[in-house]
Amino acid sequence: MPADIAPSKYERDLDRNPANHQPLTPLSLLERTADVHPDRVAVIHGDQRWTYRDLYARCRRLGSALKARGIGRGDTVSIMAPNTPAMLEAHYGVPMIGAVLNELNIRLDAEALAFILTHAETRVLLTDREFSPVIKAALDLLDTKPLVIDIDDPAITHGDFLGETEYEALLAEGDPDFAWQMPADEWESLSLGYTSGTTGDPKGVVYSHRGAWMNGINNILTWDLPKGAVYLWTLPMFHCSGWCFPYTMVAAAGTQVCLRKVEAKAIFDAIATNHVTHLCGAPTVLSLLVHAPDAVKRSFDHTVHMMTAASAPPSSVIAGMEAMGFEITHVYGLTEVYGPVVVCEWKSEWDEKPLEERARIKARQGVRYTLQQGLMVADPETMEPVPADGQTMGEVMMRGNITMKGYLKNRSATEKAFAGGWFHSGDLGVTHPDGYIELKDRSKDIIISGGENISSIEVEEVLYGHPAVLEAAVVARPDEKWGETPCAFVTLKPDSTATEADIRAHCEKHLARFKLPKTFIFTDLPKTSTGKVQKFVLREKARAL
């Protein structure tokens, strides 16, 4: 046998075994922290405070109680809840028995929920009382009903009980010393989250133990998140498994402060009272805080670190947040990549630049998270990266270990998403000479007017530059002559006196003629549950004009 075919000495008798190879899973992080820091506060919810000993015992109770009900490997357990302890516990208790957690978007209507419960083949539904009306309507649409467990959060006193058991009673059935099972393989499925489905049916994004473990750790590395940090749940935990922060904070042996509703007073109070050091949220949460009444604002003497995704915060909002003691990090990602995996990593040489320029730099999506292996802006046909010229548009693509397993029961969509060995984000952008990427648009958000491509983001940025503009969104409006023209939806600040003519004049000053919105509509903007502007709603409005 030729030497290069004989097994190398480095492959003989050096196999994986239980001592040197164990599955990567968020579950070990909880086991480890509960063992090492049993008395640390893991969860705060109103007046409730649970140590890691408590949290671990409750998760084990949940897993064992579900197992006793016949739930196990490959079964779906859905949950409809805001950011409560039960929601957090489900992220550990459910996978402890090999089941898969499906976090439902709490803003969905009954029909969408029924579609998901059917598609996911949900066997157990944990549901917070607040959502009983919509859940009841959804259950009425189902042929096969799951086991329903009501979550009776003490913070809520209304809403019918729909199920046969209450969540705390279920935990009481369980064993706090339950000998849960590690996944046999780190590739096993951990959770299932549905995309918002702006076009067609929502798609079920499946996460693995390995991937969630990795992005959980990645958050620590990318954010320099210290051990013992205190995290406030302003980001919905149903959204990309809360960007994997349920795992991040347990790895860091930190404290998670629950929050049912994103309200300025509750956020400021939580920061001041619980010494919150970190939180995440859509730019709308930043706006909420900056524009909160003075009576609600609280001062604190520590820096609060906040990550924000989706569109870039305008400079005025960044300045307002900084003045209040927040340090803003801009990140970017998608459900399919476990939340953000791209960060506008700040360089100290930018500190001294004027605010406007800092805001412009921070508006870029940036570079890979520490553990993100592949990121490129490329031509989706040739798979060639675009030149790093800040000009040439391409599609943003990712590869590595922080990409979903695929879409549940949707082989063709999965194959399409992974064409060429990269995940196709559907977002369009450029690569700047310094390697930072910047989104220019969603593929479908490009406006094509007279054969010219117009980036709706570019037009929006100009609109945000007008001091009277609170929010703005630009979509294509069908046009007989030009094919499409930009149509701007604008929300003015409450005290503003600006007129359409003022805004139009401002745009003329900053935009090429063909990019000027032909139509201006002054209105509130429709948003998704995660704070993203629902452009498809605006597109319909523009079509109907």
Added chain:
Amino acid sequence: MPADIAPSKYERDLDRNPANHQPLTPLSLLERTADVHPDRVAVIHGDQRWTYRDLYARCRRLGSALKARGIGRGDTVSIMAPNTPAMLEAHYGVPMIGAVLNELNIRLDAEALAFILTHAETRVLLTDREFSPVIKAALDLLDTKPLVIDIDDPAITHGDFLGETEYEALLAEGDPDFAWQMPADEWESLSLGYTSGTTGDPKGVVYSHRGAWMNGINNILTWDLPKGAVYLWTLPMFHCSGWCFPYTMVAAAGTQVCLRKVEAKAIFDAIATNHVTHLCGAPTVLSLLVHAPDAVKRSFDHTVHMMTAASAPPSSVIAGMEAMGFEITHVYGLTEVYGPVVVCEWKSEWDEKPLEERARIKARQGVRYTLQQGLMVADPETMEPVPADGQTMGEVMMRGNITMKGYLKNRSATEKAFAGGWFHSGDLGVTHPDGYIELKDRSKDIIISGGENISSIEVEEVLYGHPAVLEAAVVARPDEKWGETPCAFVTLKPDSTATEADIRAHCEKHLARFKLPKTFIFTDLPKTSTGKVQKFVLREKARAL
């Protein structure tokens, strides 16, 4: 087919593919940091300063030049070098072509080196000029000679050239844009380090890409090591691949300051000049710094974080280091687990305790690193963990992903080390009620006197408690009546006037009668290249008394 045997919906069409599954390897960390932070200083060596762009290009040159010489997958490349840039580059350049890096202990003699070069089947030897005499002698003992490359570090001007090419000339042959290959599987072998072999031949410990990647990340998490940290190479890089810090610092996009020799002046100068924030070393390095002449000590206005392993530093040393601005973290590990994986994680409630008590707490080995999955003190026969009573002795065992693949070409030793699915460390210890473990001894360091077990560590701690004692080591001395008795080797501080009677009286005050050393010998202690006391030398001395 029964439902529980049909493939679950969570296993259908959700396979690994290049977009969602890539090998975990330190190589991606370098690729990412060089891409994101090309202009950051990666390496400082005297007056030399290399950015990440430079470092990455040099590693790629090294890999491609070796490949052009016919080196590839499964080949061993050995290196004999102190903590220089070439040593660091080899940690990346060699695995870029699937070859395995074997770091040689620079304190070994020619015979031991020849044994390793033969056992490892070394095909290329990179060797620093300083070590030409011993390497020449080792090469003379070999039947088959490897390709020899001399490293002509500008900091050294003596030593013969032994090989056909110099390291920089080799790099000049290479391609800075070399398209290196990812390992096909993260379990592939990355590096090979030999144990010190106090008994019998040294054993070759094989690391995987996955394991080194993981402990590299683990260092960041456990130490809260921030991005951009500056690390000083006081720990030998040949020791457990420098505890994986060559990978840690690249993941953190930090700066690595090289250091050929561990000397107090050079260390203080590097800290003050390069703003070093982190370093590691044996307790002897702490002693070196604390006892350095005042003329050599430098003051600095930042906290320097230092990890120390092996035996616990005495309280006077901890106090001295703290007074100079160092924060000491006590860790524990072995070559077989990629360096330290156990840390005496500090709790803020201990801050206010008196120094002596803090030193006693810090002397414990502690708890698992963040990513260390399994750690227990257990009976090696029954594999049952000992009770957490701080009294019952057992063997320290580890499992998880930070355990070696095994010993190279030594199936029986590998199987023995992994008996029962755990790695057997050979260290004996206890578990305290708070879950922190504390080493009591190496199995072979227990002294059995009149049927009673005596922990040599316990006796040593008492000796260190005497203000005149600089260093102490206790071993068994054969005794006709008792079987064995403790024999103490003691180094007094230079200015001390203590007598043997003083030391003996101190021991009598703090030790049970049967634990008292019967023999005291005042002398310097023999040490290994990594600063560990060579107890086997002392044991021979005690036997010969």
